[in-house]
Amino acid sequence: MSGVRLYLSNDTSSCAAGAERLAEAWRQRSDVELVRTSSRGAFYLEPMVERDSPEGRLAWCHVTAEDLPKILAGDGGIPISTIPFLSKQTRHTFVSFGVTEPLSLEAYQAQGGLAGLRNARQGSPSAIIQEIKTSRLRGRGGAAFPVWKKWDVAATAQADRKYVVANADEGDAGTYCDRMIMEGDPFRLIEGMLICAMAIGAGAGYIYCRQEYPAATACLRAAIRAAGKAGWLESDGQPFTIEVVSGAGSYVCGEETALLESLEGKRGVVRARPPHPAQSGLYGRPTIVSNVLTFATIPNILARGGAWHASLGTEGSCGTIALQLGGRVKQPGLIEIPFGLTLREVLDQFGQGMADGARLKAVQVGGPLGSLFTDAQLDIPICFDAFAQADAILGHGGIVVFDDQTDMLELSRHLMAFVADESCGKCVPCRIGSLRAREILDAIQRGQATEADLSLLTELGDTMKATSLCGLGGRAPYPVLSALEHFPVEFRSRLRS
Amino acid sequence: MLGSMRYAVKTPLPNGLDELLTHARPAEGAPPNILRVLHAIHDVCGYIDPRFIPAIAQSQGVTEADVAGVLSYYPSLNTQPSGRHRIQVCLGESCLANRCDRVVAAIQSQLGIELGQTTSDSRFTLEPVACVGNCAVSPSVRIDGELHGRVRPSDVAGFLDRYR
Numbered sequence: 334m335s336g337v338r339l340y341l342s343n344d345t346s347s348c349a350a351g352a353e354r355l356a357e358a359w360r361q362r363s364d365v366e367l368v369r370t371s372s373r374g375a376f377y378l379e380p381m382v383e384r385d386s387p388e389g390r391l392a393w394c395h396v397t398a399e400d401l402p403k404i405l406a407g408d409g410g411i412p413i414s415t416i417p418f419l420s421k422q423t424r425h426t427f428v429s430f431g432v433t434e435p436l437s438l439e440a441y442q443a444q445g446g447l448a449g450l451r452n453a454r455q456g457s458p459s460a461i462i463q464e465i466k467t468s469r470l471r472g473r474g475g476a477a478f479p480v481w482k483k484w485d486v487a488a489t490a491q492a493d494r495k496y497v498v499a500n501a502d503e504g505d506a507g508t509y510c511d512r513m514i515m516e517g518d519p520f521r522l523i524e525g526m527l528i529c530a531m532a533i534g535a536g537a538g539y540i541y542c543r544q545e546y547p548a549a550t551a552c553l554r555a556a557i558r559a560a561g562k563a564g565w566l567e568s569d570g571q572p573f574t575i576e577v578v579s580g581a582g583s584y585v586c587g588e589e590t591a592l593l594e595s596l597e598g599k600r601g602v603v604r605a606r607p608p609h610p611a612q613s614g615l616y617g618r619p620t621i622v623s624n625v626l627t628f629a630t631i632p633n634i635l636a637r638g639g640a641w642h643a644s645l646g647t648e649g650s651c652g653t654i655a656l657q658l659g660g661r662v663k664q665p666g667l668i669e670i671p672f673g674l675t676l677r678e679v680l681d682q683f684g685q686g687m688a689d690g691a692r693l694k695a696v697q698v699g700g701p702l703g704s705l706f707t708d709a710q711l712d713i714p715i716c717f718d719a720f721a722q723a724d725a726i727l728g729h730g731g732i733v734v735f736d737d738q739t740d741m742l743e744l745s746r747h748l749m750a751f752v753a754d755e756s757c758g759k760c761v762p763c764r765i766g767s768l769r770a771r772e773i774l775d776a777i778q779r780g781q782a783t784e785a786d787l788s789l790l791t792e793l794g795d796t797m798k799a800t801s802l803c804g805l806g807g808r809a810p811y812p813v814l815s816a817l818e819h820f821p822v823e824f825r826s827r828l829r830s
Numbered sequence: 831m832l833g834s835m836r837y838a839v840k841t842p843l844p845n846g847l848d849e850l851l852t853h854a855r856p857a858e859g860a861p862p863n864i865l866r867v868l869h870a871i872h873d874v875c876g877y878i879d880p881r882f883i884p885a886i887a888q889s890q891g892v893t894e895a896d897v898a899g900v901l902s903y904y905p906s907l908n909t910q911p912s913g914r915h916r917i918q919v920c921l922g923e924s925c926l927a928n929r930c931d932r933v934v935a936a937i938q939s940q941l942g943i944e945l946g947q948t949t950s951d952s953r954f955t956l957e958p959v960a961c962v963g964n965c966a967v968s969p970s971v972r973i974d975g976e977l978h979g980r981v982r983p984s985d986v987a988g989f990l991d992r993y994r
Contacts, residue, residue, distance in 0.1 A: 506922030580905030598863030
């Protein structure tokens with residue numbers, strides 16, 4: 334193939350923003366060699382086209398098909414290194430994004446891929462777990478549990494079979510970094526799962542991927558085939574199989590025990606714990622269930638050492654965090670930075686403030702179960718401990734910004750209706766509590782509720798927090814009660830007088 | 831025994847499903863997997879006719895109640911055929927913040943149906959979806975396999991025209 338080599342992202346969001354239209358328009362041209370890469374994550378600039386130059390890659394942003402002559406002539410491109418949204422980040426897990434072709438094993442290795450696996454193979458299972466312990470990595474799916482502890486439990490458990498399961502049911506609205514990893518750097522996830530399998534002695538792995546991510550599913554399956562063909566899907570001399578299994582639209586299946594039920598083909602209903610999955614998980618066998626991002630963080634730790642990872646971030650939150658900016662900010666996109674910057678700094682430095690004409694009203698961090706922050710609360714450092722102290726969660730790192738046109742009562746009703754729909758029904762506080770809470774919010778909207786109903790809503794929320802079986806019911810009241818706390822007038826002004 | 835009689839006599843299986851269910855039978859000693867079979871049928875038919883339940887139960891060695899329970903649990907398993915084109919409007923928080931309600935209203939008024947309904951000519955089914963992970967270029971609308979980002983209400987008529 335000849336022609337000028339142009340790099341264009343193949344990520345779902347880039348395509349939805351117009352990259353696919355560009356690819357269609359230019360595919361037949363002999364003067365263009367299109368390379369479909371992962372996305373840089375600077376989605377506000379998409380569709381973005383890049384080409385090589387002596388100063389590194391140059392980028393053209395918000396490109397239309399008619400811009401091609403300009404790009405071929407080299408007019409107007411800006412060096413990637415001068416885009417502050419990207420240059421201010423600390424990319425480790427997302428280092429290859431926008432650079433490589435997702436399914437090129439060669440490119441993956443050229444970027445340092447498989448170095449972690451090689452190191453893992455040279456040591457014992459306990460040496461791997463020790464490295465993870467040194468790294469002080471905590472799970473990235475939301476629970477923030479020390480990863481090495483889980484692995485240690487599963488490694489010491491006696492069983493005929495053990496499993497490694499990647500939780501790719503990225504259901505929190507406002508999050509998309511797992512999707513990006515699966516579509517953009519699938520070998521990193523596979524390598525992380527394999528290292529885990531070696532550490533605990535597992536022979537099979539599953540990736541439970543939500544059905545809303547068809548491109549991720551296809552990309553993973555292709556990557557697993559390629560890794561198998563290249564001969565590195567083995568653990569302890571035995572073949573390690575990985576299967577991608579599709580979810581079926583249930584949010585609660587992102588909860589690890591519900592996910593395991595669903596993997597077994599049953600209703601995705603939460604299991605009571607203990608036993609924890611590391612002791613008794615899939616088909617009653619020791620199982621490590623971790624989020625995609627957690628597994629994708631592992632290869633670098635084994636390649637560069639646990640101490641390297643522990644040196645990043647804050648005391649209790651080591652390493653980097655992948656934040657996903659969405660909503661009414663000027664620059665939505667993926668940000669990887671060490672823990673410790675404040676929420677305000679992230680919104681200012683990366684989000685560049687609000688979209689044109691919009692004024693900030695509230696920020697929700699951590700998906701539909703995350704607490705709401707007002708402007709006055711944005712100086713909170715982004716780390717697990719500060720968020721826990723504030724009764725908030727980092728969750729999976731989703732940040733959605735709402736503007737002053739947002740009706741907080743309607744948002745609260747929407748969030749509670751979501752939980753009522755998605756509750757698995759196993760425990761009463763969540764199944765009945767979310768329904769009653771939604772009814773109260775409905776009644777407020779209709780102007781039929783009283784002050785007593787507001788008290789009941791608060792009481793109901795406290796009961797759900799204290800007694801629900803899993804995080805769905807336990808966290809559901811937080812956004813609603815934080816909305817009520819910060820924007821009481823929007824609720825009280827609609828009570829029956 | 832009862833299951834196999836029903837399977838033979840009453841269950842109306844379209845071509846190919848017999849084979850699919852035989853193929854989906856768990857191996858000796860292996861556990862059943864109801865969701866996997868339901869996915870496979872859904873992929874072929876686009877929905878799961880509840881009349882298939884006895885045959886599915888039989889192929890997996892589980893009760894009909896087990897199958898019905900799984901079928902009714904998962905939101906994306908349809909029990910009725912949908913329209914020729916499936917429109918999914920994302921109602922995730924980033925889409926909400928970016929006024930997806932206006933996009934929904936535009937589609938509804940264009941098609942004359944509500945969320946969850948199919949047009950009378952069976953051309954379009956309009957469904958809500960909780961989040962498609964396209965938050966950075968929201969609001970999002972997926973029509974069949976094609977995902978559209980930064981959708982404005984004024985884009986809707988043009989989109990729909992392409993599927994007529």
